[in-house]
Amino acid sequence: MMMKWRGWALATGALAVSAMAQAAPPSAAMLSNACAGCHGTNGGSAGPTMPSLASQSKEAIEAAMKKFKNGERPGSVMGRLAKGYSDAEITAMAEFFSKQKLHVTSQSVDAAKVKKGASLQESNCGRCHIEDGREGKDDTPVMASQWLPYMQMQMADYLSGKRKMPEKMKEKVDPMSKEDLDALLHFYASVK
Amino acid sequence: MTLDRRSFLKLVGAGAGAAGLPMIGRAAELMPKGAKRVVVVGGGYGGTIAAKYIRMMDKSIEVVMIERNDHFVSCPFSNLYIGGILKDLNPLTIKYDKLAANHGVKVVQAEVTAIDPAAKVVTTSKGTVSYDRLVLSPGVDFRLEEMKGYDAAAMEKMPHAWKAGPQTVLLRKQLEAMKDGGTMVMTIPLSPYRCPPGPYERASMVAHYLKANKPKSKIVVLDANPDITSKGGLFKKGWKDNYEGIIDYRPAKKVTEVEPGKMTVLIEGLEDVKGDVVNVIPPQRAGQIAVAAGLVGDDKNWCTVNPTTFESTKQAGIHVIGDASNAGAMPKSGYSANSEAKVCAMNIVALMNGKELTEMSGINTCYSYITDKEAVSVAAVYKVADGKIIAVPNSGGVSPADFSAAKIEAVYAESWLRNILTEMST
Numbered sequence: 001m002m003m004k005w006r007g008w009a010l011a012t013g014a015l016a017v018s019a020m021a022q023a024a025p026p027s028a029a030m031l032s033n034a035c036a037g038c039h040g041t042n043g044g045s046a047g048p049t050m051p052s053l054a055s056q057s058k059e060a061i062e063a064a065m066k067k068f069k070n071g072e073r074p075g076s077v078m079g080r081l082a083k084g085y086s087d088a089e090i091t092a093m094a095e096f097f098s099k100q101k102l103h104v105t106s107q108s109v110d111a112a113k114v115k116k117g118a119s120l121q122e123s124n125c126g127r128c129h130i131e132d133g134r135e136g137k138d139d140t141p142v143m144a145s146q147w148l149p150y151m152q153m154q155m156a157d158y159l160s161g162k163r164k165m166p167e168k169m170k171e172k173v174d175p176m177s178k179e180d181l182d183a184l185l186h187f188y189a190s191v192k
Numbered sequence: 193m194t195l196d197r198r199s200f201l202k203l204v205g206a207g208a209g210a211a212g213l214p215m216i217g218r219a220a221e222l223m224p225k226g227a228k229r230v231v232v233v234g235g236g237y238g239g240t241i242a243a244k245y246i247r248m249m250d251k252s253i254e255v256v257m258i259e260r261n262d263h264f265v266s267c268p269f270s271n272l273y274i275g276g277i278l279k280d281l282n283p284l285t286i287k288y289d290k291l292a293a294n295h296g297v298k299v300v301q302a303e304v305t306a307i308d309p310a311a312k313v314v315t316t317s318k319g320t321v322s323y324d325r326l327v328l329s330p331g332v333d334f335r336l337e338e339m340k341g342y343d344a345a346a347m348e349k350m351p352h353a354w355k356a357g358p359q360t361v362l363l364r365k366q367l368e369a370m371k372d373g374g375t376m377v378m379t380i381p382l383s384p385y386r387c388p389p390g391p392y393e394r395a396s397m398v399a400h401y402l403k404a405n406k407p408k409s410k411i412v413v414l415d416a417n418p419d420i421t422s423k424g425g426l427f428k429k430g431w432k433d434n435y436e437g438i439i440d441y442r443p444a445k446k447v448t449e450v451e452p453g454k455m456t457v458l459i460e461g462l463e464d465v466k467g468d469v470v471n472v473i474p475p476q477r478a479g480q481i482a483v484a485a486g487l488v489g490d491d492k493n494w495c496t497v498n499p500t501t502f503e504s505t506k507q508a509g510i511h512v513i514g515d516a517s518n519a520g521a522m523p524k525s526g527y528s529a530n531s532e533a534k535v536c537a538m539n540i541v542a543l544m545n546g547k548e549l550t551e552m553s554g555i556n557t558c559y560s561y562i563t564d565k566e567a568v569s570v571a572a573v574y575k576v577a578d579g580k581i582i583a584v585p586n587s588g589g590v591s592p593a594d595f596s597a598a599k600i601e602a603v604y605a606e607s608w609l610r611n612i613l614t615e616m617s618t
Contacts, residue, residue: 023500023539026553026575033245033534034555034573037527037612041248046614047607076597076604077557077571084573084587089553153600 028092031085035093044103048149054100059139061094074162102134105145109186117187120180124172133188144191151185222300222319228253228544231314231323233304233481235259235288237266237526238329238514240616241533242540247295249541256298256321258314263287264616265356267387268526268558269609274353274364275397276405277564283609284356286617294618307485309507325540327502328487328495329514329529330479331355332386335493339474340449340458349452350470353394354386366469367398372406377467379447379457380415381475384494386515386524388422389570391415391473393560396427399435400563410438412465414457416446422523423560423568423590430562430595447472478516487512494518499581500549502536511536520581522574528556530612531574551576559605566598567605 032043035053039045043053053061067073068082069090075082085093121132129136133143143151157163158173165173173181230253232243243257266284273281291297302316313320334352336342342350353363367376376398380391395413402409420427420443431439449458450472456464457472477483477493487504489496495512496505499520504510513519513536514529522528531554539549554574561567572588574581591597 023549023551025551027550030535030538030550031553033538034531034553036534036615037530037555038557038608040611041244041615041618045607045611047610049603050607050611076591076601077569080571080587080589081555081557081573082587084555084584 026089028096031089032093032096040103042100042103043097044100045147045150048107048147049153051146051150052103052105053097055102056094056097056142057136057139058091058094058098060136060141061097062090063139064141065090065094072164074157102142102145104192105147105189107148107189109148109190113183113186114190116180117183117185117190120176120184121187124176125184128168129188132191134191143188146188148185148189151188152182155181155185220319222302222316222321223256223298225322225324226254229323230255230325230327230540230544231321232257232327232329233259233314234329234331234479234514235261235264235299236329236331236514236529237612237616238529238533239327240264240286240288240291241530242327242329242511242513242537243297244291244295244616245534245537246541247297249538250545251296253541253544254298255296256300256323257288257291258300258302258304258316258321259288260301260303262301265360266526266609266613267354267356267390268612270353270356270360271390271394271397272561272564273360274367274394275401275561275564276364276368277397277400277561281356281360284613286613288617290618291616304481307481307510309485309510312509324509324544326510327533327536327540328479328482328485328510328512328516329533330481330516332476332478332515332524333480333483335475335477338448339472341452342450342472342474346450346452346472350450350455350457350472352472352474354390354473354476363469363471367401370406370409370468373408374406374468375409375466376402376411376469376471377457377465378411378413378471378473380413380417380473382416382446383421384524385473385476387558388523388525389427389558389560392420392422392427393562394471395439395441396430396435396560396562399431399438402438403435410440412440412467413442414445414447414459414465415441415443418444423570425593426568426590426595427560427562429593430566430568433595434563476515478512482512482516485510489518491518499576499579500535500552501539501543502532511540520574521572521583522554522581523556523558525556525558526612527558528554530615531555552581554581557608559601559608561602561605562598565602566595567602568595568598569601569605 045052068078128140158165232239243255272278288299302318306315351359351363353359398411447457456466458464487495495517497517502511513532515524535552557571559567559569568591570590573584
């Protein structure tokens with residue numbers, strides 16, 4: 001009986017104030033939509049220095065947010081914002097974005113670099129950056145169609161030591177030239 | 193005399209409310225309403241997002257967005273245009289065609305002149321539109337009664353440029369025409385007003401322009417507030433490092449009157465200050481349509497809302513988002529409006545489907561430029577506690593005090609703009 005009355009009140013909009021007390025905690029969509037002002041609707045970014053979150057792996061987003069939260073990963077607003085969420089909320093947002101369709105970007109990339117990057121990716125990175133970077137092993141981020149300026153900024157942070165490279169990545173990256181790394185990023189940016 | 197349908201409607205529209213047409217209570221219904229309709233008033237940072245997200249979440253709800261202009265110019269980044277860093281307003285301008293094409297939002301270009309909350313009808317310059325729920329995102333209007341002499345003609349001499357568009361262009365033109373050695377005067381109203389750090393960013397951008405182009409000139413900032421209201425430490429450091437002798441900041445100087453003929457502003461009748469260019473940012477309140485609908489709270493300025501649904505506490509069925517609403521700890525910013533719109537949209541969809549409401553979670557992220565290559569930011573996460581919107585404790589805050597992130601934040605800010613305007617227009 002109580003439920004019925006409440007259903008009626010909600011449906012008609014009557015007594016919305018009393019219903020307020022019974023609102024459910026923020027859902028994954030409620031939490032994630034707030035991010036879209038900077039990361040694009042459903043996590044598909046239109047800004048070349050902000051990463052797309054759409055189709056990113058759940059584990060990668062969780063790992064990134066926790067590193068922003070504890071200060072391990074450099075960021076500007078992200079460190080401050082990540083502190084505003086519980087681990088459970090971070091997991092909910094990570095799940096939300098992982099379920100979105102890959103945001104395919106059309107970027108101007110250098111065809112020769114893309115070709116070189118494709119072969120470097122296969123022999124060096126493909127074990128973790130699976131399917132040409134469309135998927136990631138464990139918490140390895142999805143790279144496909146990610147914005148080139150964003151990836152270049154992250155690579156610069158890795159090389160300067162501001163951002164800590166995972167051991168397995170470091171083994172592969174250390175012997176590579178700057179040109180090799182640039183070619184790799186052009187390749188990932190080109191993947192549709 | 194015979195009338196075709198169009199002329200007849202024109203006549204009715206022109207005569208609505210006048211005594212000459214006793215048979216007709218109001219102008220004709222512009223578009224007959226189906227089962228479920230939300231009307232959104234305002235096509236800015238809040239309105240576009242509310243309209244789009246309702247459609248994204250429930251295609252069975254018809255959404256009509258009414259906006260007086262056929263385009264929208266962003267206030268965020270308009271200070272960069274005034275400072276000569278952006279050459280035109282095109283990067284800040286959006287149109288609505290893709291909201292219609294991609295999401296089926298019905299966009300009506302018209303002026304909303306009245307709201308009848310009992311009948312659930314809005315009257316526009318083109319006819320009436322019925323609704324089941326109404327979302328108002330009207331932005332701000334000015335409390336001109338608190339700024340003596342500041343009428344429409346005065347605004348052409350002493351632009352506010354606090355609504356982006358022709359006023360922004362006018363202020364830049366005046367600044368460009370000012371002689372070297374001239375003084376620009378800017379007035380800031382008591383908080384709360386639209387965009388807390390906006391006036392200080394504007395002072396920075398004007399100073400950037402003067403330093404490069406008219407180095408003998410200065411800007412006098414008359415702030416009604418006792419101190420800088422947002423990112424204070426960062427602005428002070430930025431001004432000291434870049435604009436010493438150019439920005440003359442005077443706190444606790446409340447301008448209450450202007451004399452456009454003399455190009456002076458008066459501080460509470462005690463002191464007058466003259467400028468070659470005068471930028472008056474008047475005190476503000478919720479957009480007039482929200483005031484007329486009786487939605488403002490005890491302060492008579494801002495609309496009180498339920499923090500979960502953004503439904504007015506004064507009128508059932510009307511939701512208010514963006515600068516016009518009092519959203520607790522959330523500042524009157526473009527990003528806040530974007531975030532509030534999504535909360536409002538989700539809970540309107542729940543209300544119209546008899547589903548459970550969801551507590552709000554929101555974000556504000558706001559960048560201010562200090563120079564053409566350096567920006568500072570404030571960011572926070574918001575939630576509801578004890579019926580109020582609060583910033584989540586131990587999170588959020590401003591950029592590092594040493595400006596170590598200022599160059600990278602100037603780069604991020606550009607992507608902020610690209611993303612938020614793309615969200616609003618696609």
